[in-house]
Amino acid sequence: xxxxxxxxxxxxxxxxxxxxxxxxxxxxxxxxxxxxxxxxxxxxxxxxxxxxxxxxxxxxxxxxxxxxxxxxxxxxxxxxxxxxxxxxxxxxxxxxxxxxxxxxxxxxxxxxxxxxxxxxxxxxxxxxxxxxxxxxxxxxxxxxxxxxxxxxxxxxxxxxxxxxxxxxxxxxxxxxxxxxxxxxxxxxxxxxxxxxxxxxxxxxxxxxxxxxxxxxxxxxxxxxxxxxxxxxxxxxxxxxxxxxxxxxxxxxxxxxxxxxxxxxxxxxxxxxxxxxxxxxxxxxxxxxxxxxxxxxxxxxxxxxxxxxxxxxxxxxxxxxxxxxxxxxxxxxxxxxxxxxxxxxxxxxxxxxxxxxxxxxxxxxxxxxxxxxxxxxxxxxxxxxxxxxxxxxxxxxxxxxxxxxxxxxxxxxxxxxxxxxxxxxxxxxxxxxxxxxxxxxxxxxxxxxxxxxxxxxxxxxxxxxxxxxxxxxxxxxxxxxxxxxxxxxxxxxxxxxxxxxxxxxxxxxxxxxxxxxxxxxxxxxxxxxxxxxxxxxxxxxxxxxxxxxx
Numbered sequence: 001x002x003x004x005x006x007x008x009x010x011x012x013x014x015x016x017x018x019x020x021x022x023x024x025x026x027x028x029x030x031x032x033x034x035x036x037x038x039x040x041x042x043x044x045x046x047x048x049x050x051x052x053x054x055x056x057x058x059x060x061x062x063x064x065x066x067x068x069x070x071x072x073x074x075x076x077x078x079x080x081x082x083x084x085x086x087x088x089x090x091x092x093x094x095x096x097x098x099x100x101x102x103x104x105x106x107x108x109x110x111x112x113x114x115x116x117x118x119x120x121x122x123x124x125x126x127x128x129x130x131x132x133x134x135x136x137x138x139x140x141x142x143x144x145x146x147x148x149x150x151x152x153x154x155x156x157x158x159x160x161x162x163x164x165x166x167x168x169x170x171x172x173x174x175x176x177x178x179x180x181x182x183x184x185x186x187x188x189x190x191x192x193x194x195x196x197x198x199x200x201x202x203x204x205x206x207x208x209x210x211x212x213x214x215x216x217x218x219x220x221x222x223x224x225x226x227x228x229x230x231x232x233x234x235x236x237x238x239x240x241x242x243x244x245x246x247x248x249x250x251x252x253x254x255x256x257x258x259x260x261x262x263x264x265x266x267x268x269x270x271x272x273x274x275x276x277x278x279x280x281x282x283x284x285x286x287x288x289x290x291x292x293x294x295x296x297x298x299x300x301x302x303x304x305x306x307x308x309x310x311x312x313x314x315x316x317x318x319x320x321x322x323x324x325x326x327x328x329x330x331x332x333x334x335x336x337x338x339x340x341x342x343x344x345x346x347x348x349x350x351x352x353x354x355x356x357x358x359x360x361x362x363x364x365x366x367x368x369x370x371x372x373x374x375x376x377x378x379x380x381x382x383x384x385x386x387x388x389x390x391x392x393x394x395x396x397x398x399x400x401x402x403x404x405x406x407x408x409x410x411x412x413x414x415x416x417x418x419x420x421x422x423x424x425x426x427x428x429x430x431x432x433x434x435x436x437x438x439x440x441x442x443x444x445x446x447x448x449x450x451x452x453x454x455x456x457x458x459x460x461x462x463x464x465x466x467x468x469x470x471x472x473x474x475x476x477x478x479x480x481x482x483x484x485x486x487x488x489x490x491x492x493x494x495x496x497x498x499x500x501x502x503x504x505x506x507x508x509x510x511x512x513x514x515x516x517x518x519x520x521x522x523x524x525x526x527x528x529x530x531x532x533x534x535x536x537x538x539x540x541x542x543x544x545x546x547x548x549x
Contacts, residue, residue: 003069004019004020005020005041007041010063012513014514016516016517025498025500026495028495038486038517062098068453072091073093075124079124086111088109093125094109095108126455127443128456141406143412146442147372151370171350191333194325201311246274358408361403365407372395380393382445386471386472394414398411456487473491476498477498496529503528526545530544
């Protein structure tokens, strides 16, 4: 339910704090008092675009804030999670709009949000109907959803939709395969050449760095041999080799240590230097043995580098890209060379998925065929209570030539207010008074299935009167037993059956006109009904008291 609506500086409203309760809430007041501001505020909460003309004269901004208490809000929470917003704590949803002179902002649970998110949540929060707001009822797609809700077919419809999506995916795969076929032998030859060229080279991204190092050593092998040999000659192989000189130095130091032991710590680094020089000499010797001056090896390395560079120029820029191209080419060749087998596989997938669609669709259609006359009968009952004593109403199923996302058939709500005249689709009914009562009848028939917490009826009783107005009020009151219902009305018959009655009025404060809203009870409520009935006197008062009774 909507538990709180706050309005600041919106049109004629300076400040309004409205606490709402469950059941039918009646809102009355003289024409021009500002009842439309309430509907306008709710439309802002539901994501309708706003401009600065709504801001009360003399103010910089206007704000509208709504607090919804939702006992069960999986759909709303799913939208919030999908939008990266906080979900409802303890089922409470807070929405705020701020309209400024240069920019507008909106917040959900105190976090910035977009209008798109508000609009997505709107249908799960408020069902708003005015004299000309029946697009939802006139939509055949919405009518189909109503029928499925009445039939309790939500689970079967979801199962059908999943099967339908799989069928469409299979059809898309088949269509893509048929349109991307390779027909020219020349293109096949090119693909085979590319695959052979890559496979013969056997490229490996891990090979490149090692290959470059080997090539550099092979290219400079003569100079490397010369330098390494010169180093070993100096260390251990020449007449005046370092190792021989160090040996002599070690003998002298041992003699020194024997004469003065305190020199041992200062001279012990000499032995380490000798050992390290021996290791260097050994490493250089091994390195010399590994060097090759074979021109054939250098040529082979150069050829390998050229081969890989050529592949990268054609299919690169990297060897990883070359391998990716190899996989793509192999896949294309496999598809072409196994074309008939693959085509048969895809065609079978389409046929099998279509069979599942039809099976799920027939099950859904059975439920619709059983529910359609029951729903039509239920709506007709409500229509008779709303003054259409001899009207006819039908829920017609219209088979599709091919399955669509909603099933194997569509639906059309058809209405005939006058006996002897053919029934017409609801969208072709011109009278707003008729369509308003039809809409109320449909809502009454679907009261148990409709999960929208708040219904708002904005003067939908505008073209009725007398006992019909009383019946309209009673229907709204019955809806109020399962939903929170706000009825903005000019009819005392409707206002009298409301569980809660509020009056919108205008007054002038400090030279400014302001709209205000207050709840009326007891004598104040009787007084408002007397005003709505057209005047004073004991007879009118008795009528007002009778309406309340």
